[in-house]
Amino acid sequence: MEIDLMDETPETATPPVNVERSLEAILMIADEPQTLVSLATALGVPVAAVRQSIERLVADFDGHGEGEAGGIRRGFELREVGGGWRIYVRGEYDDVVRDFVLTQNPTRLSQAALETLAVIAYKQPISRGAIASIRAVNVDSVVRTLLGRGLITEAFTDSETGAIHYATTDLTLAQLGINSIDELPAISPLLSDGSDGFSDGF
Structure with missing residues (x-):
């Protein structure tokens, strides 16, 4: 008997969230520092996943990221202020x-x-x-x-x-x-x- 595995996937299933790209989009327009909890709630992902993604973004913006996007120190930075995270222009x-x-x-x-x-x-x-x-x-x-x-x-x-x-x-x-x-x-x-x-x- 041949089984169609596609039938086991609900038609309403949503694609996984690209956490880092989603965080970039939110933080780009945020006027106030955003806590890990608020970001995790907005994306519907665990706080731990947000924390890890934030660490990777910080490294990426500082020019320490891995892969093709790494190695370029951006004119902006992701900074923790008052218990939250926000994108700022670099001081220089x-x-x-x-x-x-x-x-x-x-x-x-x-x-x-x-x-x-x-x-x-x-x-x-x-x-x-x-x-x-x-x-x-x-x-x-x-x-x-x-x-x-x-x-x-x-x-x-x-x-x-x-x-x-x-x-x-x-x-x-x-x-x-x-x-x-x-x-x-x-x-x-x-x-x-x-x-x-x-x-x-x-």
Whole structure:
């Protein structure tokens, strides 16, 4: 009796996940460090598999990978920050990226970007979630824009929550024509004080 082995494979079976390529795709667009657990959950694979793939990606990006893709040190790196993983531009290329953004993309900031920058300036250091709460809108793309323009920087990462806190840069001071954040003008006298005014919805 001839047995067709193909009949034993369910038609609904899905192909295995390419963990490393999937991690690259997720980490490329992630705005916050991603924990091993969150990545494993997103891909539906064991945490151990994600950990091993992360180690291989780190080595690959550093130019220590095996095979055809290895041997090239990339302009970006996979870095562990605050208990999570995120792709960053390598430190030695910061100036190149900053110059490119400032000279090749000198468009004016949108109203949303200006408002977000104001919140950060007055409330720094402040997390993305707190900014979104104050403005009552999603600020992910705006924060990316401000980071790309060199107007804000990642001040620190909360060790418990993994949330990145942002602060303004010297470039912002230069653009505003001031030497210190202390020289910022007082918030509108219509507000009882800056903190309450922002908390009520800037």
